[in-house]
Amino acid sequence: MTVLPDDGFHLAAEFPDATREQWQRLVTGVLSKTGTAAEGPAAEDALATALQDGLATRPLYTADDGGAVPGPPGFPPFVRGGRPEGTALTGWDVRQHHGGGPDPRRTNEAVLADLENGVTSLWLTVGGAGLPVEALPTVLDGVYLDLAPVVLDAGEEFEPAARKLLGLYAERGLPRDAAAGNLGADPLGTLARTGTEADPAGALDAAARLAALCVRDHPRLRALTVDALPHHEAGGSPAQELGASLATGVAYLRVLTAAGLTVDEACSQLEFRYSATADQFLTIAKLRAARRLWARVAEVSGATPAARAQRQHAVTSSVMMTRRDPWVNMLRTTIACLGAGVGGADAVTVLPFDTALGLPDAFARRIARNTSSILLEESHLARVVDPAGGSWYVEKLTDELAHAAWAFFQDLERAGGQAAALRSGLLAERLADTWRSRSADLATRREPITGVSEFPHLGEAPVHREPAPPAPSGGLPKVRRDEAYEALRARSDAHLAATGARPRVLLAALGPAAVHTGRVTFAANLFQAGGIEPVTRQVTAEDAADALTAEGATTVCLCSSDALYAEQATAVAAALKGAGATTVFLAGKPKGELREDCQRAGVDAFVFAGGDAVAVLSSVLDRMGVA
Secondary structure, three states: OOOOOOOOOOOOOOOOOOOOOHHHHHHHHHHHOOOOOOOOHHHHHHHHHHOOOHEEEOOOOOOOHHOOOOEEEEEEEEOOOOOOOOOOOOOOOOEEEEEOOOOOOOOHHHHHHHHHOOOOOOEEEEEOOOOOHHHHHHHHOOOOOOOOOEEOOOOOHHHHHHHHHHHHHHHOOOOOOOOEEEEEOHHHHHHHHHHHOOOHHHHHHHHHHHHHHHHHHHHOOEEEEEEEEHHHOOOOOHHHHHHHHHHHHHHHHHHHHHHHOHHHHHOOOOOOOOOOEEOOHHHHHHHHHHHHHHHHHHHHHHOOOOOOOOOEEEEEEOOOOOOOOOOOOHHHHHHHHHHHHHOOOOOOOOOOHHHHHHHOOOOHHHHHHHHHHHHHHOOOOOHOOOOOOOOOHHHHHHHHHHHHHHHHHHHHHHHOHHHHHHHHHHHHHHHHHHHHHHHHHHHHHOOOOOOOOOOOOOOOOOOOOOOOOOOOOOOOOOOOOOHHHHHHHHHHHHHHHHHOOOOEEEEOOOOOOHHHHHHHHHHHHHHHHOOOOOEEEOOOOOOOOHHHHHHHOOEEEEEEHHHHHHHHHHHHHHHHHHHHOOOOEEEEEOOOOHHHHHHHHHHEEEEEOOOOHHHHHHHHHHHHHHO
């Protein structure tokens, strides 16, 4: 490569630097064409996208937004990675989850298939609704335990599960310094999931004993997991997920140091588990912010610089997974995996696309592990350490998210810590408030769900899976983005099973296709999201009765332009009502006299972008008598 000398000649030298004010004036001009009156900073604000935690994505970022350089990878505050080399040498740890089933031997077959095809560590749910603790030897039969780290998730049974695994290591003659993974003690995570704690002090003491054992005998084995997934799965925001994980981590530091471990030893026994969502930039920023925040906690706790790095396990979000059109989940988990890898997670678990339906099949597990394989081996995503570092947007988002999470962490500490916040219901209340706000965005489709609230496919063949064992319950709730729409679709499915047909709506198109297609498409999308089959027919006032009879519908939605509404909507609406239509909608949001005229002619309600789709669809099914 030839490096040209810097002779002072630059192609942009003759062009003056553009200012932010000039850009804002141009934005003002564009917005004025859409009817939005905003100038200066207000014009920029009009293009911003609101996020959770009071944050926003701005339309423009400059060097002024980047803030201070966070330091190189592998050095405090570890924003850019916990190790200097990141995952560039070997890629991230591809960690596959196995959550149980009726037959440990079948689980063993799935485990071996995973390890033979790219998976590098195992995450096993044991005890309770997972695999029986006594079945661990069967599940791990044929597994080279010196090559495949094992991470346990055993809830209240973490101590017997850990002892069983340690005994298996000894039985197979595994050197103590070869055992790697995590014994999975997480008493506060169990409290969050179940709401119960038989012996809280005893559970923490047992976790401390396992940590001391690992420090003494198993240098590559960790004893505790700080699992933030329960807070995410209860509807929490990214800052709440981070803040709760810090409060949990601090509680464990106090327990471990009180039991005699040094701060460095205590830090070495923790692994943090976070969700990765299809919002790739928030995932990247969250993982970067998590390392920064924990480095600060460890610093003020007295840890040496090298011990302040946070070990991270990212798991693709179960909240974002849908039961309808589950194939789209493959796209969601791919983006989430990308965000986790770019964000610097040490281990990444991609949940199979059919997880929400029951026990994943072999095809779904293969796609899940191959997602990481493609990103690592074909896209070479891990070859650059912190590839998002230096992006003004990512650096700003990381900083803002860190501050929001720190504020939430302080709220929990003021309330007495993580355990007290769980027992008092404070944490559950804060998470519920966040989920209510997000549910409103989902209901109005401000946050769309592809295949569910947008572009649903009523004719899709249902995907069936063997039922999974029930997950622990009784503590924080588990929510899904699709739950409101799933309830509507379930009502439609029941109607189909009982009558042989889905509830129908006639989309009465006024005028030529060029005029009505936009709103016909909008209305079809809307009604299908509730399991209501749309049938489209061009309608006039003269043939309204024939249209109703031919299509077998008593619910109608008028679709056209505002101009044609002014000419035809009142006559057509009146004709439809006279012909027996029970409910007439109009797609759009007319104002003034046109709106009043439509209502007088028989239009019952208006459907439009930004309206509460769940409320509209629920009321339509109610009027149709669909239980």
